[in-house]
Amino acid sequence: MKKLKVAILGSGNIGTDLLIKIMRSEYLECGAFVGRNLSSPGLAKAQSLGVPVSSESMGFIERNPHCCDIVFDATSAKYHHEHAPVLERLGKIAIDLTPAKIGPMCVPAVNMHECLGYMNVNMVTCGGQASIPIAYAIGQTQKNVDYIEVVSSIASKSAGPATRINLDEYIHTTELGVQKFSGAKRTKAILNLNPAVPCINMQTTVMAKVDKPDLAALRPALDRIVGTIQQYVPDYKIIVGPVVENGRIVVMVRVKGLGDYLPAYAGNLDIINCAAIGMAEEYAKNWEKLATGKNGFKPASREGTA
Numbered sequence: 001m002k003k004l005k006v007a008i009l010g011s012g013n014i015g016t017d018l019l020i021k022i023m024r025s026e027y028l029e030c031g032a033f034v035g036r037n038l039s040s041p042g043l044a045k046a047q048s049l050g051v052p053v054s055s056e057s058m059g060f061i062e063r064n065p066h067c068c069d070i071v072f073d074a075t076s077a078k079y080h081h082e083h084a085p086v087l088e089r090l091g092k093i094a095i096d097l098t099p100a101k102i103g104p105m106c107v108p109a110v111n112m113h114e115c116l117g118y119m120n121v122n123m124v125t126c127g128g129q130a131s132i133p134i135a136y137a138i139g140q141t142q143k144n145v146d147y148i149e150v151v152s153s154i155a156s157k158s159a160g161p162a163t164r165i166n167l168d169e170y171i172h173t174t175e176l177g178v179q180k181f182s183g184a185k186r187t188k189a190i191l192n193l194n195p196a197v198p199c200i201n202m203q204t205t206v207m208a209k210v211d212k213p214d215l216a217a218l219r220p221a222l223d224r225i226v227g228t229i230q231q232y233v234p235d236y237k238i239i240v241g242p243v244v245e246n247g248r249i250v251v252m253v254r255v256k257g258l259g260d261y262l263p264a265y266a267g268n269l270d271i272i273n274c275a276a277i278g279m280a281e282e283y284a285k286n287w288e289k290l291a292t293g294k295n296g297f298k299p300a301s302r303e304g305t306a
């Protein structure tokens, strides 16, 4: 099968880890790795891997539209708001790794097929990718989910400047995602950037207030969804729970990555990048059907839900 060409915008932690993973894909090949600063370590890494690079940002894709069919945006939410309409005009599918939430929110273990065919797909956040499958299992098995709180801790070293600039967007997008997929009445998201050395593994705790917790119903639903995630992130693991503590259901997961760009502690890169690649590979497998279909690709829905 001919590989589908993709470009990566943003040469930081997320973009560079994504590139290394895409180079192993059977369905995708990287036609351009695009940043805004030729001296960035990510562009140097891509050059050393023999990938075409540019520091001309979106201008490069506008002048070289044949370099790709899909663009992964790993810059920041502010820039994705500028890039999205240009990509749509160029007819490029945008897989958005920033918390801009222009397109439908995609968590592959839950709703990948609903998102297929949109011009813009939003991969929520790293904390969202780690917590939403758990929140979804809670929503599917518990009565009256009143409140869900998700707390993620990641190594400070793995959060690039754009992640720090996007903290408000992270909170808002994660809260919205948890609410959409669980049906909870109220949600709260917290992100801790932990500066400890040696670096800590990514961990996410999900706490839920529900009527009469039913752990017997929850356990098999969690086993199923964790098994699905482990197909793309092998070291995604429940390390606590489900237990009931002070009347709340508690589940804690630890996410370790493959150590492609940063060491394995940075599971926050893997949990969103593997989800984004899974989505792009689904486009690649269905490309002929989608591109030649009667209605073509669907424009992004502004409210960020599908």
Ligand SMILES: NC(=O)c1ccc[n+]([C@@H]2O[C@H](COP(=O)([O-])OP(=O)(O)OC[C@H]3O[C@@H](n4cnc5c(N)ncnc54)[C@H](OP(=O)(O)O)[C@@H]3O)[C@@H](O)[C@H]2O)c1
Binding pocket: 009, 010, 011, 012, 013, 014, 015, 034, 035, 036, 037, 040, 042, 057, 058, 074, 075, 076, 077, 079, 097, 098, 099, 125, 126, 154, 158, 159, 160, 161, 162, 163, 166, 170, 268, 269, 272
């Ligand atoms: N790190 C995580 O754990 C994580 C997880 C999930 C999602 N995210 C999201 O992913 C995005 C990137 O995060 P990150 O941690 O990888 O940050 P980062 O290391 O700062 O990477 C962002 C990169 O994008 C480049 N850039 C910014 N604006 C650009 C533009 N208009 N055109 C081309 N390149 C541009 C930056 O260039 P310079 O080098 O010149 O600044 C930088 O190399 C953020 O939106 C973040 O919220 C991060």
